[in-house]
Amino acid sequence: MGRPRRPAAAGAAHLHRHDGAELRRAPPERGPRAHRHRTAVDRRRVRLHDRRAAGDGRHAGGPDRPAQAAADRRDGVRRGVRTGGVLDVAGDADRGAGAARRGRGDVDAVDALAHPQHLPRRTAADAGDRDLGDDVLRRRRAGADHRRLAARALLVGLGLPGRTAGAGAVADLRSTPGAGVEGSRARAVRPAQRRVVAGGDAAGGVRDQGAGRGRAVVRVRRCSGGGGAGRRGVRPAAAAAGDAAAGPRAVRAAGIPGLRRDEPADDVRDDRRAVLHDSVPANRAGHGAAAVRPGAGARPGAGDRHRDRRRAADAPAADAVAAVRRAAGGGGRLRADGAGRPRVRPRAGDGGLCAGRRRCRAGADDHQQRHHGHRRPGPGRCRRGGVGDGVRGRRRLGHRGAGQPADRGVRVVARRGERGRRRDAGAGARDPGRRGGRGRVAAVAGGVRAGGGRRGRLHPCRRGHQRRRGAGGRGRRRPGAGRAPASSVDGGRRLARVAWATVGIQIAPSILSSDFANLESEIARLGDADLVHVDVMDNHFVPNLTLGLPVVEAILARTDRLVDCHLMIDDPDRWAPGYAEAGAHNVTFHAEAAAAPVRLARELRRLGARAGVGLRPATPIEPWADLLPEIDMLLVMTVEPGFGGQAFLDVCLPKIRRARELVSRSGLDIWIQVDGGVSAETIERCADAGADVFVAGSAVYGAEDAAAAVCDLRELAAKAARGH
Numbered sequence: 053m054g055r056p057r058r059p060a061a062a063g064a065a066h067l068h069r070h071d072g073a074e075l076r077r078a079p080p081e082r083g084p085r086a087h088r089h090r091t092a093v094d095r096r097r098v099r100l101h102d103r104r105a106a107g108d109g110r111h112a113g114g115p116d117r118p119a120q121a122a123a124d125r126r127d128g129v130r131r132g133v134r135t136g137g138v139l140d141v142a143g144d145a146d147r148g149a150g151a152a153r154r155g156r157g158d159v160d161a162v163d164a165l166a167h168p169q170h171l172p173r174r175t176a177a178d179a180g181d182r183d184l185g186d187d188v189l190r191r192r193r194a195g196a197d198h199r200r201l202a203a204r205a206l207l208v209g210l211g212l213p214g215r216t217a218g219a220g221a222v223a224d225l226r227s228t229p230g231a232g233v234e235g236s237r238a239r240a241v242r243p244a245q246r247r248v249v250a251g252g253d254a255a256g257g258v259r260d261q262g263a264g265r266g267r268a269v270v271r272v273r274r275c276s277g278g279g280g281a282g283r284r285g286v287r288p289a290a291a292a293a294g295d296a297a298a299g300p301r302a303v304r305a306a307g308i309p310g311l312r313r314d315e316p317a318d319d320v321r322d323d324r325r326a327v328l329h330d331s332v333p334a335n336r337a338g339h340g341a342a343a344v345r346p347g348a349g350a351r352p353g354a355g356d357r358h359r360d361r362r363r364a365a366d367a368p369a370a371d372a373v374a375a376v377r378r379a380a381g382g383g384g385r386l387r388a389d390g391a392g393r394p395r396v397r398p399r400a401g402d403g404g405l406c407a408g409r410r411r412c413r414a415g416a417d418d419h420q421q422r423h424h425g426h427r428r429p430g431p432g433r434c435r436r437g438g439v440g441d442g443v444r445g446r447r448r449l450g451h452r453g454a455g456q457p458a459d460r461g462v463r464v465v466a467r468r469g470e471r472g473r474r475r476d477a478g479a480g481a482r483d484p485g486r487r488g489g490r491g492r493v494a495a496v497a498g499g500v501r502a503g504g505g506r507r508g509r510l511h512p513c514r515r516g517h518q519r520r521r522g523a524g525g526r527g528r529r530r531p532g533a534g535r536a537p538a539s540s541v542d543g544g545r546r547l548a549r550v551a552w553a554t555v556g557i558q559i560a561p562s563i564l565s566s567d568f569a570n571l572e573s574e575i576a577r578l579g580d581a582d583l584v585h586v587d588v589m590d591n592h593f594v595p596n597l598t599l600g601l602p603v604v605e606a607i608l609a610r611t612d613r614l615v616d617c618h619l620m621i622d623d624p625d626r627w628a629p630g631y632a633e634a635g636a637h638n639v640t641f642h643a644e645a646a647a648a649p650v651r652l653a654r655e656l657r658r659l660g661a662r663a664g665v666g667l668r669p670a671t672p673i674e675p676w677a678d679l680l681p682e683i684d685m686l687l688v689m690t691v692e693p694g695f696g697g698q699a700f701l702d703v704c705l706p707k708i709r710r711a712r713e714l715v716s717r718s719g720l721d722i723w724i725q726v727d728g729g730v731s732a733e734t735i736e737r738c739a740d741a742g743a744d745v746f747v748a749g750s751a752v753y754g755a756e757d758a759a760a761a762v763c764d765l766r767e768l769a770a771k772a773a774r775g776h
């Protein structure tokens with residue numbers, strides 16, 4: 053038996069949806085049968101309509117909207133914003149208002165601007181309360197074309213779980229007296245003028261002020277706590293755990309038009325903020341608007357400091373938006389040009405001894421007598437003049453000046469009779485701390501050959517086996533130049549003769565093989581080592597766990613050696629800058645782990661470190677050919693990274709050769725470092741292939757005399773390199 057037909061439409065209530073479609077419903081019949089045919093929404097709507105028709109004073113003359121529905125709608129909008137969007141995201145829309153009310157961002161959210169069919173469906177009950185949402189959406193859509201790329205990023209950002217993306221826009225719709233954008237002139241506007249300047253960051257919020265009073269402004273405010281904001285100032289290590297659960301670190305480019313590559317989640321959030329910010333008319337982009345500039349997001353730990361600097365340097369909001377757009381499109385980044393990287397960090401003193409002494413195996417007084425002709429040098433006499441003042445924690449001076457062509461200064465070997473007198477090279481002088489820099493070291497008969505850094509003479513350990521390396525690649529000995537005397541340990545007398553050398557060969561002992569319980573003394577016994585190689589492993593990128601930033605900071609505080617950080621970790625985009633900021637001389641991240649290597653390299657340089665890129669044995673060098681100008685060092689792994697003491701992989705030698713060819717052809721001065729299984733047996737092969745920085749762990753710390761091992765390795769490498 054069929055269902056009884058509903059009564060004819062005569063007398064039916066006429067309701068209209070917000071799009072104008074008429075809703076025809078049966079008149080409010082009383083009785084159980086009629087109720088069975090109504091949805092819950094229908095029941096409520098019709099009941100309210102009946103009440104209104106009956107002259108219920110509460111709704112007389114008001115919009116066709118029950119108070120509860122208005123509250124629901126407002127709640128929906130609020131939650132839509134909270135999920136990082138302006139309104140409901142597509143997934144929520146498809147699931148209906150209920151889902152939207154739950155305020156969940158959908159990881160697969162699609163671009164609502166590009167696909168209007170995904171705009172949220174609204175019920176008639178919502179129609180009267182659509183002003184805020186529709187207005188915002190309309191404006192967003194109108195402006196979508198010219199900022200499509202960023203808008204996509206925005207909507208990708210919507211897909212980030214609420215804890216991260218959502219926290220970026222904690223909405224707070226309250227009926228409080230209206231005010232403009234926080235920090236700017238407070239003023240009320242008509243509903244049609246509403247604009248969302250939402251986004252902000254984890255510390256930002258959106259407040260619809262005066263909703264329901266005919267005046268509404270969405271207000272950006274800063275607040276502490278909540279979401280990512282609560283992590284501001286927390287050390288990265290602590291934040292890591294939270295973030296691991298918080299959401300993706302990168303937004304996959306695949307399938308997302310406009311995204312050319314995987315983007316770090318943080319950057320996408322920045323883009324999202326920029327887009328939202330862009331919806332603020334220029335004439336209203338006051339201080340409050342500046343609060344949502346890109347980069348205002350809550351990245352924990354060291355990132356905050358970078359961001360704060362960027363923020364301080366940011367131009368007006370419109371410029372910032374443009375910059376972010378550029379960044380989204382072309383891999384650019386809000387950064388300085390990298391020139392004149394300031395790098396200041398505390399350096400430990402050496403108790404009045406020169407750097408050469410620290411590399412010399414002779415006793416302190418013997419060293420002074422033999423190499424300086426006196427028992428104790430005055431400050432500033434030695435190669436690292438000024439450093440050895442015995443003052444712990446003093447800041448290193450003499451940073452490379454802005455615009456200086458990196459490290460081209462020539463070291464000076466003092467002439468006889470000029471001992472202790474430093475020859476300053478003027479503005480082009482290299483940072484004395486950058487001994488291992490890309491420059492050359494030269495001493496020429498009769499005096500200074502070229503404007504060099506503030507150097508003393510070379511320690512004997514380094515003479516005679518240094519080679520010159522031209523800007524065009526691996527250098528040959530300079531024609532006509534004599535070899536440094538085999539034995540110049542004569543108090544400096546022979547230094548009046550020709551002696552030139554370069555710093556082409558560098559030995560970087562890896563503390564991975566040292567006694568971790570005595571790191572300070574283990575580093576102190578490295579003799580003439582150029583760099584201290586620190587292997588940071590996270591048990592994700594490699595199956596081993598070593599140490600992290602706090603230990604590196606401790607090392608930096610206790611040695612004036614140059615620290616070379618090799619980050620074998622996931623997500624270096626996030627963590628590597630912290631090492632640069634801490635004062636590491638060189639920070640190497642792995643090509644296989646970085647989401648945006650160019651951006652990261654630029655950031656590292658901006659922070660004053662050299663940027664290195666590491667390649668596992670199976671990772672080709674060729675894709676990096678065009679990116680060489682962005683980096684300072686290529687690290688060719690000659691073992692699978694993770695552990696010391698492994699056997700050298702000869703199969704990696706061709707890659708070292710190809711790397712050297714590429715670098716030579718580029719005309720750039722880029723170090724080529726080898727790491728893994730480097731020993732007295734293998735170092736010559738590496739040097740012959742073109743490497744110039746050699747990491748050695750077990751070969752140095754496994755030796756009885758670590759300092760002697762360093763000298764021996766250098767000697768072998770230099771000999772092999774001289775063949776070039």
Ligand SMILES: O=C(CO)[C@H](O)[C@H](O)COP(=O)(O)O
Nearest residue numbers: 693694696697728729749750
């Ligand atoms: O990065 C490394 C391991 O992943 C180490 O630096 C390297 O292995 C040095 O150790 P050894 O010289 O003993 O091979």
